[in-house]
Amino acid sequence: MEAKIFACFFISLFGLCCAQGSSNFREIEYEGGDESYFCAKRNRRIFSAPDFGDREENLSFEGCGIWSSRDPGNKFKQPWQIVVRVRSKSYICRGILISAQAVITPHECRDVVDHYIRTRNSNEMQIYGGDSCADTESEDGKCFARLRLLENIKVIGLKTLRKMSPHTDYFLWTTNKIKFANNLLPICLYNRDNSDDFYSSQNYYGTYFGDDAEWAEVYKPEDCCHTEEYLRFWGENINSLICTKSPCQFFLINRETQQGQTRHYLRALRSFYSTKPSGTKVCSSMDINFWLEEIISLVPDLILMPKIPSTKPKIEFRSGLSFPNCGKILTQINAAIKRPRRSTELRPTGFVFGGLDAEIGTSPWHASLTFHGKAGVTIDACGGTLISNRAIVTAAHCFFESTGGRVVQYTSNQVEVTLGKYDAEKRTEDSRQSFYPNRILVHSGYDHVTQTFEDDIALLIFDSSKVELTEMVQPACLWDQDYSISSISHKTGEVAGYGKTAEDIRATVLQKVELNIASHRNCFLQQRQFFGKFLKPTMNFCAGKPNEAATCIGDSGGGLTIYRDGRHYLRGVVSSGILKQAIINEKVETVCNPKYYSLFTDVTNYMDWIVRNVPDIQGK
Structure with missing residues (x-):
């Protein structure tokens, strides 16, 4: 009795109770036995199916799990x-x-x-x-x-x-x-949830090495029973066990045949075995899904499709639009004079690869950011999007610089904002307005040290209405419809910016490009290694025209706008992309890689933060 009380105390440390009222286990007595056994109820812990992104078979690794032998006991033939x-x-x-x-x-x-x-x-x-x-x-x-x-x-x-x-x-x-x-x-790693395990000796076998492989019969969860001694060690994890009749091998394998192709999946890892009073040996193995996310995080060539969380509640704007008369192009364009000059070849132009010279006044919300560093160093490095008289949305990473092993953040008196700019060489353009923001608000979730580009968004705030709205200076509307990626993945967006040409010469005229917005899955499948790490659904999304048009180095923070019902709505902020090395002027340079999509911060995920911090944008 004392031993049983001690065991109950130990188990309670794991959140269990071995009193008769336990909600997790039922106590059973085996005839002729002198120990109590506890069996998990049917509410076994359910692991959701991992998503490896593969559309057809959802394989953890291409070509995995194929073994020609039909007999697991075939000596030394298991290829893994x-x-x-x-x-x-x-x-x-x-x-x-x-x-x-x-x-x-x-x-x-x-x-x-x-x-x-x-x-x-x-x-x-x-x-x-x-x-x-x-x-x-x-x-x-x-x-x-x-x-x-x-x-x-x-x-x-x-x-x-x-x-x-x-x-x-x-x-x-x-x-x-x-x-x-x-x-x-x-x-292969197991690729389905564990709610429908096949309790058949034709689908499972245990193996450790070579001729040790033997067919295994899987118990139903309610028949997976253990003594109090084992419960002390397992706690709630016992609901993640798969129990089989002997033999007890280290690896429990599931064999499945689909569309004529047989594959083998690592289903569980053995922990211990016990013997019931009836003499039956029970082998207990932990579901591989127990470790799956940990394994994926440690193995460089195993990647899960990023999970897609629910979008945030949609913000309704008090006046219907985020800002009165936003998103309109007001300039009257003389098509005979202002027709875009098409490139004769696809070429990288900073953030706009494969872009065209923008028509004057067709991106009146585009802001050019100039950073004035120490020793008089001036850098035109980023863009932004005007969203009201008093605010510009841009990328958080624009305001940080790594020097001498430490990260330095630019202050508001080092960041010059220019609106109404078209030809970078004509500094006397009448349409230009230049000033310094009163505040730079970098999202609190952004961490420049980790370089994950999560929460890569910032606001430039002016204390008064410094911006004069003209034909060449107008705010874009904030997105006001469905926040899900499915609502835009079939659409195109416009991105404007200045950047370098293929000859490493900075473009002098504002460039514009139309990009296709990709679904999260299409983005992930294009380059699993990169997007498996940096794609964060709801935080960001992908857009581009692989090998044709893309964004790249030179104009982070610029906006991706979507045209709808006569207005342009801001949905994305240029954040990051895949780079490559190329030889330019006999030097090895790091340049954009137009083969892949680029990542854009999804403005809708931060709409409540924007409304809370921009004085002249109000929600209902």
């Missing part, structure tokens, strides 16, 4: 088998390949892990994979356990995955890129 071996010792570690750069190994690998942690010597670590060796171990060290030494593959990292219980460790090894072959491929 890997051995990590210490060259100078007898230590070996068997694991499973999940990408071109990652291997998971179980807690039985402690000797190998400790050796690597102690020495951090990658040259001591050998990686074996494939099944092309006939000998168990060759004298020249090229083969081990019928696996071939993977030449030039080095361990570059090791992490212990989040513990499931105090006595269970799994390790994630990262390597340089492994070249695949027919007998060397990664297994």
